[in-house]
Every structure is written in structure tokens, then in C-alpha cells.
Amino acid sequence: xxxxxxxxxxxxxxxxxxxxxxxxxRYPAPYVAFAGKPSSQIFENGWHYDGLGYRNDVTVGPxxxxxxxxxxxxxxxxxxxxxxxxxxxxxxxxxxxxxxxxAGAHVYNFxxxxxxxxxxxxxxxxxxxxxxxxxxxxxxGGTDIFQPWTFDPRPGQPYNQFAIEAIHDDLFSQGTxxxxxxxxxxRAMLEILFSRLRNLRLVTCWKEAAWEWEVVRNFELxxxxxxRLSTGIGIPIHLVLQPMVVRKPALSEEERSFATLEFLEYLxxxxxxLKAVVGNYERKFGRRKFFTVHxxxxxxxxxxxxxxxxxxxxxxxxxxxxxxxxVSLLNIVRPGAA
Numbered sequence: 030x031x032x033x034x035x036x037x038x039x040x041x042x043x044x045x046x047x048x049x050x051x052x053x054x055r056y057p058a059p060y061v062a063f064a065g066k067p068s069s070q071i072f073e074n075g076w077h078y079d080g081l082g083y084r085n086d087v088t089v090g091p092x093x094x095x096x097x098x099x100x101x102x103x104x105x106x107x108x109x110x111x112x113x114x115x116x117x118x119x120x121x122x123x124x125x126x127x128x129x130x131x132a133g134a135h136v137y138n139f140x141x142x143x144x145x146x147x148x149x150x151x152x153x154x155x156x157x158x159x160x161x162x163x164x165x166x167x168x169x170g171g172t173d174i175f176q177p178w179t180f181d182p183r184p185g186q187p188y189n190q191f192a193i194e195a196i197h198d199d200l201f202s203q204g205t206x207x208x209x210x211x212x213x214x215x216r217a218m219l220e221i222l223f224s225r226l227r228n229l230r231l232v233t234c235w236k237e238a239a240w241e242w243e244v245v246r247n248f249e250l251x252x253x254x255x256x257r258l259s260t261g262i263g264i265p266i267h268l269v270l271q272p273m274v275v276r277k278p279a280l281s282e283e284e285r286s287f288a289t290l291e292f293l294e295y296l297x298x299x300x301x302x303l304k305a306v307v308g309n310y311e312r313k314f315g316r317r318k319f320f321t322v323h324x325x326x327x328x329x330x331x332x333x334x335x336x337x338x339x340x341x342x343x344x345x346x347x348x349x350x351x352x353x354x355x356v357s358l359l360n361i362v363r364p365g366a367a
Contacts (some may be wrong), residue, residue, distance in 0.1 A: 040223045046179065047219075050189055054109075054142050056082055060155045061148045062187035064141045065109075075112060081156075084138045086114050092161040097133030098126060098361050101157050103149045104168030107271060107351075108140025110342050118168075121352035126361065134361075137162075143188045145172045146251040153266075154258060164265045164359055167255070170326065171271050171341040173248045174299040178292065181226070182235040184247035195225035241295070245302045252310060252322065259320035266320050267358055270307045272328045272351070274337040275300055281335040288340055296340065300326060323358055325351070 049055075056066040064082030071078075080088035092099055102108060102119040111117035115124065123136035139152060146169040153165060172188070180188040187193075199221050234240045252268060259266045274284055275297040288296075307324045328350060329336045329343070336347045343351065 036227075039227070040219065042179075043223050043226060044219055047222075049143070050192065055189065058082060060151045061141070061144075062190070063143075076109070077114075082141070084109055084111075084114055084117060084140065089137045089160055095133050096135050097130050098135065099160075099162045100126070100134075100136045100164050100166065100359065100361070101139055101160075101162045102136060102166045102168070102355070103139040103144075103152060103157070104166075104271070105140060105144045105172045105341075106142040107168060107171070107342055108138055109142055111348065114138065116345065116348070118348050118351050118355070121349055122355050125352055125356045126359075130361065140168075143172055143176065145169075145176065145185065145187065146248065146255075147185045148187060150251065150255050150258070153255070153262070158262050158264060162264060163361060164267065166267045166269060166355055166359070168269050168271045169252075170248070170300070170303050171273055173251070174244055174303065175292075175296060175340065177240075177244055178236075178295060182230050182233045182240070184244045185251060191225050191229055192222050195221050236295075241299065242302075245299060245306065248303060249306045252306065253314050256310070256314060256317050256320040256322075259317055263319060267323060268307075268320070269323045269355070269358075270303055270326045271341070272326055272343065272347075273300055274340045276326045277329045277332060277336065279333045281333075283335055284337050287337070293340075321358075325354055328354060 053066050053069060053071055055063040058064045065076075065078035065084070067078060067080050067082045069078050070076065076084060077086070079085040089101075100122065102122065108118050111120060114120045117138055117140070119136045119138035119140070123134060126134040126136060139149075139157065141148070146167070149167050149169065153167075157165060173185070176188040177184055177186075181191040183190070196218075229235075233243070255266060255268065273296060274280065274287060275293055277284070287293075304324060304326055307322050310322045329347065336343050338344055
């Protein structure tokens with residue numbers, strides 16, 4: 030039974046996390062829930078967002094004749110991380126590709142902070158397939174399992190969906206005398222958000238074994254959803270199970286301090302299950318011409334030094350290693366080469 034101190038602690042935890050709802054980095058966007066605020070800058074980070082809300086120097090447009098290769102990389106904040114666009118994982122992929130393909134190789138970054146796999150699928154199907162990429166890479170797995178633990182507990186939902194529903198209900202419900210008054214009061218807003226979150230956690234049996242397996246099942250369904258869609262899309266799509274700190278046995282002292290033991294044990298259980306989903310995909314669903322799954326979760330398995338900066342982000346050396354692995358799985362050759 031949940032006690033009052035437990036409820037108060039959870040409420041204060043939610044209050045601390047409200048800063049992550051920052052509209053500059055999670056600005057409402059059609060179909061995909063959110064991206065960065067289009068054509069804006071985050072001065073304290075040195076980030077620039079393009080006209081669509083992604084970290085590119087220029088907004089992607091119709092493909093030009095000079096583009097020898099066009100690659101789109103879709104995922105979460107691990108793609109946003111970097112001092113400048115060249116320092117991000119997609120920026121580093123472009124640098125490596127240009128060593129073999131020349132300046133005509135273009136890699137576009139479609140990473141959005143807190144993006145989950147279902148959001149990536151919506152972005153691909155509603156926008157990216159019309160822009161003639163040679164290949165699309167999706168980094169997935171991390172947010173799909175750790176966000177339901179802290180935020181919206183419904184697997185596959187955008188992490189802040191519960192807040193959007195609660196605020197919309199409070200602001201626009203007809204016949205409510207207190208309509209909109211609570212939104213301008215932070216304490217009242219916190220109560221509304223926490224009430225919604227707590228009810229969803231009760232309904233979904235949050236943290237129970239059945240809920241954990243539902244998180245995994247939803248990931249598997251999402252993986253096969255984009256797999257089935259790939260047949261009609263007709264563009265090579267590579268889905269990558271991304272690295273996470275729990276897949277690195279030799280943790281540095283800093284890496285061991287990233288989260289509570291309970292949370293790390295949950296992540297370890299879930300990532301073991303996601304590895305099975307990826308490893309068994311073709312045997313269970315069959316081989317698909319335009320869709321390939323890759324398990325890079327153990328990319329830093331043998332590293333003994335610090336690589337991760339939190340449970341899922343990695344340092345500059347880690348970004349370079351990740352970029353090199355992505356280039357190798359893309360296997361794009363210069364046009365006209367044998």
C-alpha cells in the first residue's frame with residue numbers, strides 16, 4: 030500500500046522533472062508529438078535547430094543532383110548530444126562517409142530529445158519517406174524502456190502524453206467552473222499532472238512484472254510495425270538497439286552513480302529482453318527486403334574507462350565509435366563503384 034510519504038516523494042520527483050518539459054527542446058509538432066523549437070537556438074548549449082526542429086545546419090529539402098548519398102538518422106537525445114552539429118553522432122557519420130564518398134554525402138540528424146520508437150515511425154511515414162533518402166537509421170530501445178518508469182507509464186506513448194491530456198482536460202473541458210484557473214498556478218498544475226500520472230500508474234500496474242513485459246511487448250510490436258511498413262516504403266531501414274550503461278559490465282565509479290540500484294536492475298532486465306526481441310526478429314517475423322535489425326547494445330562491453338555520461342548518453346569517444354559502427358552497417362558505396 031502506498032503511504033503518504035511515498036506519494037509526497039513521487040510528487041516532488043515529478044516536480045523536479047517538470048524542467049524537462051522545456052518547450053525549446055520539446056516543442057509541439059504534428060504527428061510526432063514534439064521536436065526542437067524550429068529555427069531557434071539554445072544559447073547555453075550552443076545548439077541550433079533547423080526549420081523542422083532538428084540539429085542540422087540547414088533544413089532538409091528536395092534532393093539535389095550533387096548528393097551522392099543521403100542518409101537520415103532518427104532517434105532520441107543521443108543524436109542531439111554534441112558541441113556542434115559535426116560533433117553529434119550523425120555529424121560524425123557524415124564525416125566518415127565523406128572520406129569514401131566525397132563531399133556529396135549528406136547525413137541529416139532527426140534526433141529529438143525523449144523520442145520513442147513510435148514517434149520515429151510517425152516521423153518516417155509522415156515526412157521523411159518523401160525526401161528521397163538512400164537509407165534510414167533508427168536508434169531505439171533506451172527511451173522505450175526507461176521513460177515509462179519515470180513519466181507516462183503506458184508503453185509506446187510519448188513521455189509527456191499524460192501531461193498534455195491532463196492540461197487539455199483542465200483547460201478545455203466544458204462545464205468546469207475552475208477551467209484554466211489551475212493552469213496559471215504551478216501548485217495546482219502539479220496536482221493535476223500528478224493525479225493523472227498516479228491514476229495511469231494504477232491502471233497499467235506500473236512496476237509490476239506484467240507491466241514490464243508489456244513494455245517489451247510494445248517495443249516488439251513497434252519494431253515489426255516499421256518492418257512491415259518498410260515493404261511499402263521501399264527504402265532500406267536499419268533499426269539499431271542502442272547501447273546503454275547496463276550493458277557495460279566494467280562500470281567506472283562515475284557510471285555506477287547514474288541511477289538507483291532498483292532502476293539499474295530494471296534496465297538490465299529490460300535490455301536483456303530487448304536483446305532477445307532483436308535477436309529473434311527474423312526467426313519470428315521473417316526476413317524483410319528493406320528492413321534490417323542490428324544489436325549494438327554491447328558496443329562498449331569491453332570498455333573499462335568511462336564512456337557514458339548518464340544511463341544512455343556517451344562522451345565524444347563513444348559518439349565516434351557509434352558513428353563508425355553505423356557507417357559499417359550502412360554499406361553505402363560510391364555511385365558507379367563495383
